[in-house]
Amino acid sequence: MSAHAHDLESQGTYSLYAHEESVIRQAESMLGKLDEVANGVRLLAQAYREGYRETMRLVRISDRMQAELHAANRTLLNQAADLQRLNKALHQEIERREALEHELRRIASVDELTGLHTRRHVLELGEHEQRRRARHGYDLSILMMDLDHFKRINDGFGHAAGDQVLGDFGFLLCSSLRQGDIAGRFGGEEFLAILPETDLATAQSIAERLCKQVRENSTLWKDQSLAVTVSIGLVAVDRDESLECAIARADHALYLAKRAGRDRVMVGSGPDLDE
Numbered sequence: 001m002s003a004h005a006h007d008l009e010s011q012g013t014y015s016l017y018a019h020e021e022s023v024i025r026q027a028e029s030m031l032g033k034l035d036e037v038a039n040g041v042r043l044l045a046q047a048y049r050e051g052y053r054e055t056m057r058l059v060r061i062s063d064r065m066q067a068e069l070h071a072a073n074r075t076l077l078n079q080a081a082d083l084q085r086l087n088k089a090l091h092q093e094i095e096r097r098e099a100l101e102h103e104l105r106r107i108a109s110v111d112e113l114t115g116l117h118t119r120r121h122v123l124e125l126g127e128h129e130q131r132r133r134a135r136h137g138y139d140l141s142i143l144m145m146d147l148d149h150f151k152r153i154n155d156g157f158g159h160a161a162g163d164q165v166l167g168d169f170g171f172l173l174c175s176s177l178r179q180g181d182i183a184g185r186f187g188g189e190e191f192l193a194i195l196p197e198t199d200l201a202t203a204q205s206i207a208e209r210l211c212k213q214v215r216e217n218s219t220l221w222k223d224q225s226l227a228v229t230v231s232i233g234l235v236a237v238d239r240d241e242s243l244e245c246a247i248a249r250a251d252h253a254l255y256l257a258k259r260a261g262r263d264r265v266m267v268g269s270g271p272d273l274d275e
């Protein structure tokens, strides 16, 4: 025993296993470090799990958003197809209305029986002509015509025969006027012609010629020849006179033609002399 060991022993603190204890202490210290490492690994694993959970949450949100976007896209496509269908239907409806409007305008302006302008339309065109003439100062004449004893045609041969006579007169009137003249059916068997750039003398010769043509032509109706004549009242529209006044004067001249025996042309008096 060394003197030092002897001293320690004598003090009662000497350990026989000092070396082993040192090894154990080192091992314990290592175990402590291993614990620290294990704790670190646990923390890392925890962080990894949380990160993974967050990633999965984001993936789920992204999937949901994608599905929603897909659905929204499908809805938009459906809506676009609906809009296209609606647009097509609207176009068809617009076209249908335009055709209807066109047909209504045609019905309102063309007399079915004679192919001439209707009363309303011939008046519109006459007003337009009167305004044009007021600006440019050319002559303007009007003829008011009425088939004579027309009732006899209807009564004797039937309404359809009367319609045929009216149609034939419309055709004759149209073909005896110039391009630019305006002819309309004013009432049942009454007609109005507006002759722009035509003075009274020219209008009179046109009216006389028409009177003669009607007299010389007849309507063929079921192997029968239906003769008819026409009476005509004629005026030259005065400067600043309204179309309405001029028509009233022509109507009065027509009345005088009827009273004088029909089948003739009567020239109306001037607006100042006309009562």
Ligand SMILES: Nc1nc2c(ncn2[C@@H]2O[C@H](COP(=O)(O)OP(=O)(O)OP(=O)(O)O)[C@@H](O)[C@H]2O)c(=O)[nH]1
Binding pocket: 113, 146, 147, 148, 149, 150, 151, 152, 154, 158, 159, 160, 161, 162, 163, 166, 187, 188, 189, 258, 262
């Ligand atoms: N067929 C047919 N007849 C019509 C039409 N519109 C009117 N009328 C007839 O025309 C005839 C006109 O007769 P009135 O007004 O007495 O005149 P009118 O027999 O021509 O005798 P005046 O005018 O005096 O020469 C009536 O019988 C009406 O029924 C029509 O669109 N078609």
